[in-house]
Amino acid sequence: MTYALKINGTRQTVDVDGDTPLLWVLRDVLKMTGTKFGCGVALCGACTVHIDGVATRSCITTVDSVGDSSVTTIEAVGRTDLGRRVQEAWLDLDVVQCGYCQSGQIMSAAALLASTPHPTDAEINDAMSGNVCRCGTYNRIRDAIKRAAEGKQP
Amino acid sequence: MIELDAERLPRPVASCYSKKLSRRSLLKVGATAAGGLALAVALPSWSNAAVKENDPALNAFVRIEPNGRVHLTIPSIEMGQGIYTAMSMLLAEELEVDLDAVTVEHAPPNDALYANPIPILRQQTTGASASIRGFWRPLRLAGAAARLMLVAAAAKQWNVAASACSVRSGVVLDPSGTKSLAYRDLLRSAASQKAPAPDQIKLKPPEQFKLIGKSPKRIEAADKVSGRTQFGIDVILPGMKVAALAISPVMGGRPKDVNKAAALATKGVRQVVTIDQAVAVVADHMGAAKKGLTAATIAWDDGPNASVDSKMLVEQLKRASEGPGVVARNEGHFEEAFSGATRRIEATYELPFLAHAAMEPMNCTVHVRKNSCEIWVGTQIPTVTQAAVAALLGIPQDAVVIHNQYIGGGFGRRLEPDGTLLAVQIGKQVDGPVKVIWSREEDIQHDIYRPYYYDRISAGLDAAGQPVAWDHRVCGSSIIARAVPALFKNGLDFDAVEGAAEPPYALSNILVDYVRAEPPGVTTGFWRGVGPAHNVFVVESFIDELAAAAGKDPVEYRRNLLGHNPRALAVLNLAAEKAGWGKPMPAGKGRGVAVQFAFGSYLSLVAEVALDEKSTVKVERVVCAVDCGLPVNPLMIDAQVQSGTIFGLTAALRGAITFKDGRVEQSNFDTYLPMRIEETPRIETYIVPSAAEPGGLGEAATAIVAPAVTNAIFAAARRRIRRLPIEST
Numbered sequence: 001m002t003y004a005l006k007i008n009g010t011r012q013t014v015d016v017d018g019d020t021p022l023l024w025v026l027r028d029v030l031k032m033t034g035t036k037f038g039c040g041v042a043l044c045g046a047c048t049v050h051i052d053g054v055a056t057r058s059c060i061t062t063v064d065s066v067g068d069s070s071v072t073t074i075e076a077v078g079r080t081d082l083g084r085r086v087q088e089a090w091l092d093l094d095v096v097q098c099g100y101c102q103s104g105q106i107m108s109a110a111a112l113l114a115s116t117p118h119p120t121d122a123e124i125n126d127a128m129s130g131n132v133c134r135c136g137t138y139n140r141i142r143d144a145i146k147r148a149a150e151g152k153q154p
Numbered sequence: 155m156i157e158l159d160a161e162r163l164p165r166p167v168a169s170c171y172s173k174k175l176s177r178r179s180l181l182k183v184g185a186t187a188a189g190g191l192a193l194a195v196a197l198p199s200w201s202n203a204a205v206k207e208n209d210p211a212l213n214a215f216v217r218i219e220p221n222g223r224v225h226l227t228i229p230s231i232e233m234g235q236g237i238y239t240a241m242s243m244l245l246a247e248e249l250e251v252d253l254d255a256v257t258v259e260h261a262p263p264n265d266a267l268y269a270n271p272i273p274i275l276r277q278q279t280t281g282a283s284a285s286i287r288g289f290w291r292p293l294r295l296a297g298a299a300a301r302l303m304l305v306a307a308a309a310k311q312w313n314v315a316a317s318a319c320s321v322r323s324g325v326v327l328d329p330s331g332t333k334s335l336a337y338r339d340l341l342r343s344a345a346s347q348k349a350p351a352p353d354q355i356k357l358k359p360p361e362q363f364k365l366i367g368k369s370p371k372r373i374e375a376a377d378k379v380s381g382r383t384q385f386g387i388d389v390i391l392p393g394m395k396v397a398a399l400a401i402s403p404v405m406g407g408r409p410k411d412v413n414k415a416a417a418l419a420t421k422g423v424r425q426v427v428t429i430d431q432a433v434a435v436v437a438d439h440m441g442a443a444k445k446g447l448t449a450a451t452i453a454w455d456d457g458p459n460a461s462v463d464s465k466m467l468v469e470q471l472k473r474a475s476e477g478p479g480v481v482a483r484n485e486g487h488f489e490e491a492f493s494g495a496t497r498r499i500e501a502t503y504e505l506p507f508l509a510h511a512a513m514e515p516m517n518c519t520v521h522v523r524k525n526s527c528e529i530w531v532g533t534q535i536p537t538v539t540q541a542a543v544a545a546l547l548g549i550p551q552d553a554v555v556i557h558n559q560y561i562g563g564g565f566g567r568r569l570e571p572d573g574t575l576l577a578v579q580i581g582k583q584v585d586g587p588v589k590v591i592w593s594r595e596e597d598i599q600h601d602i603y604r605p606y607y608y609d610r611i612s613a614g615l616d617a618a619g620q621p622v623a624w625d626h627r628v629c630g631s632s633i634i635a636r637a638v639p640a641l642f643k644n645g646l647d648f649d650a651v652e653g654a655a656e657p658p659y660a661l662s663n664i665l666v667d668y669v670r671a672e673p674p675g676v677t678t679g680f681w682r683g684v685g686p687a688h689n690v691f692v693v694e695s696f697i698d699e700l701a702a703a704a705g706k707d708p709v710e711y712r713r714n715l716l717g718h719n720p721r722a723l724a725v726l727n728l729a730a731e732k733a734g735w736g737k738p739m740p741a742g743k744g745r746g747v748a749v750q751f752a753f754g755s756y757l758s759l760v761a762e763v764a765l766d767e768k769s770t771v772k773v774e775r776v777v778c779a780v781d782c783g784l785p786v787n788p789l790m791i792d793a794q795v796q797s798g799t800i801f802g803l804t805a806a807l808r809g810a811i812t813f814k815d816g817r818v819e820q821s822n823f824d825t826y827l828p829m830r831i832e833e834t835p836r837i838e839t840y841i842v843p844s845a846a847e848p849g850g851l852g853e854a855a856t857a858i859v860a861p862a863v864t865n866a867i868f869a870a871a872r873r874r875i876r877r878l879p880i881e882s883t
Binding site: 016017019020021023024025027028029031032033034035036037038039040041043044046073074075078087090091094095096097098099100101102103106124125128129131132133134135136137138139140141142 | 232233234235236371372374375376377378379380381382383384385387388390396420421422438439440441442444445511512513514515560561562563564565591593594789793796797798799800801822823824828829830831832834836837
């Protein structure tokens with residue numbers, strides 16, 4: 001069956017089973033590899049994308065559930081002022097190590113800041129707890145979210 | 155946070171590796187086809203392959219292209235430790251170019267050019283926290299040699315003495331400072347200059363460093379925050395298929411029955427491949443491959459290991475630990491001193507099997523052709539992998555091409571060729587390239603695990619509470635015997651006893667030995683922190699036990715045993731001071747300390763824990779003092795302290811792989827629990843300034859954090875943890 005997905009502002013048509021996870025549609029069918037596979041069952045957050053602005057685990061989101069919603073991935077998150085601010089904060093504080101989880105971390109952080117411009121530590125914990133980093137960049141992630149929150153609101 | 159303690163003066167110490175390096179190094183210089191300058195420092199005496207004098211210069215360490223870009227082929231692989239940045243800094247420092255003039259490339263497999271020269275490696279391996287230790291000199295030599303030749307070329311053109319010229323940001327200035335020539339305009343002439351002999355090259359003294367010791371940021375970070383970095387799992391080739399994989403849940407088992415028709419009926423599935431120990435479903439995309447794999451409803455013949463379980467494995471180790479062992483160190487007379495001691499203290503310590511669980515699951519892309527094979531994989535051992543694939547396929551080693559990739563977390567898992575060999579076995583049956591990706595469950599259940607250790611340790615104290623006899627028996631499987639048999643000598647695994655044989659303390663009448671016991675149905679391998687990650691837990695816990703038995707303060711007790719070891723004493727004092735050691739803590743809270751010398755670096759770490767009414771442990775603060783010799787990049791040092799601490803803490807609190815019916819009981823991040831942001835303690839790094847040869851740091855904090863935490867638990871609750879993980883006891 002074919003699905004016409006709205007991804008990063010562009011309509012993309014794919015021909016896959018309806019129960020195919022969005023993650024594999026992005027990575028294998030559309031060749032957009034910035035979104036990562038980590039666990040397959042929404043335990044690690046590496047596959048996080050925005051669906052209508054909401055941080056969503058693409059590994060358990062079936063393609064037939066996306067409908068007409070707008071999907072934003074790491075490849076396009078920097079097109080908004082907020083997304084770019086998050087990426088810049090990540091660079092300012094040298095957050096990344098291996099970098100594999102960071103697409104998901106940045107997508108979760110950008111969604112958090114969009115809804116909560118000045119998050120408390122508890123709000124950061126709630127929003128970021130689902131994103132695992134085995135390199136242990138958590139302290140710099142927390143600081144970078146606060147750094148991004150200090151920037152001018154769009 | 156990081157702080158460089160400026161009050162502590164650098165003190166020179168002896169080089170940690172042989173000075174012969176510079177004399178034996180072979181400096182090779184040539185012109186590239188495009189008219190650039192190419193230069194390599196090869197280490198023929200330490201590598202397996204002979205260097206051919208006419209090697210094309212393309213493989214060289216350093217190339218300066220006609221446009222002035224400096225290309226550095228990095229012998230190690232980047233997996234988060236920051237080595238691409240650090241190595242670029244070393245080169246740029248001596249070459250006198252800006253850091254952003256350097257472009258890095260993954261090295262192809264070639265021991266002759268890229269072997270890490272440190273004695274325990276001597277091959278192109280990224281491990282043992284050895285990249286800076288191994289390449290600190292060769293990379294600076296390469297940069298300095300190129301600079302000398304470029305300056306000589308400019309001096310010749312101006313007819314002035316080279317020694318009177320200077321260089322700034324890739325531009326040579328004449329003695330009057332009025333004329334200048336950019337490197338890019340000197341390449342042809344420089345390539346015809348005589349290469350300086352390595353032992354004639356004078357490296358910069360530390361006071362002239364512009365980059366080393368500063369904190370430039372990670373060079374590949376911009377790509378990593380925008381999803382552009384290509385990890386192994388991101389490789390895409392024309393016509394490539396993807397494969398999902400099921401490996402026999404019991405080691406040595408085989409697929410008995412596979413419903414191929416059902417798998418093939420799945421939309422997008424192209425092929426079902428059965429090999430000895432696994433089944434792969436090949437498809438257009440991973441969604442289809444996984445669905446096809448489920449449809450295949452594989453039945454397994456479990457083979458001989460179906461009754462393996464953790465209880466049995468631990469019992470076996472416990473029996474083996476009763477001896478006899480192979481002596482790693484024997485000084486003085488332990489038995490006599492122990493029996494004559496005022497007090498005798500004995501304990502057993504246990505550490506569990508551990509998985510690596512890197513965020514990037516195991517994967518490998520292969521294209522097997524008739525007499526050749528091309529591989530795309532993130533690996534810590536490109537040459538070992540190349541040789542293993544060549545042997546598997548019965549083709550020459552140079553018919554195996556390996557394209558190394560950024561690694562999404564290594565931690566030792568990518569020190570094994572197993573994932574690549576599996577992919578090649580599958581790829582042999584597939585027409586065209588195929589990317590094999592393991593599920594998280596396969597990744598955790600078919601890891602090569604950190605060994606289970608069952609250690610016995612005892613000490614005798616004199617009337618003043620000082621140790622007068624020390625006996626540590628290490629018992630576990632030997633990774634060295636399996637993975638690097640040439641280094642397994644006289645039954646002794648040097649890695650298994652690292653951190654046990656040479657504790658930092660003054661201990662007389664010391665006996666350390668090793669009992670090798672291999673668990674059936676489990677393969678064990680290197681895990682971040684290697685030998686020290688197990689031994690430092692045992693030694694530092696036991697020193698704490700001795701301090702408690704002697705009624706002494708844990709820091710004071712250690713100080714008394716470190717009088718001969720000024721660098722260890724200095725980090726202990728610094729950590730204690732920064733942590734506020736001795737300041738009273740509220741009930742239910744405690745501080746614990748540990749000291750370590752490993753990977754050429756000295757660390758001391760103080761952990762603060764809080765226990766709630768259910769005795770749940772929360773680590774609230776970690777203070778780490780580091781003397782890693784000359785600090786190459788303090789920002790990266792702090793990153794590795796943070797990283798190592800969290801990796802070690804995760805394992806200490808709850809990391810354990812267990813077996814039942816031959817199967818691993820954990821499967822995903824709900825049963826093999828990673829630490830998450832809300833549990834992360836504040837971590838403070840204090841770096842001791844030093845001019846000593848740099849030490850390694852990628853693994854150091856992983857090894858030291860567990861005993862600091864368990865010692866803190868003892869301080870808070872008088873509860874001594876002798877078996878990890880903490881949450882199991």
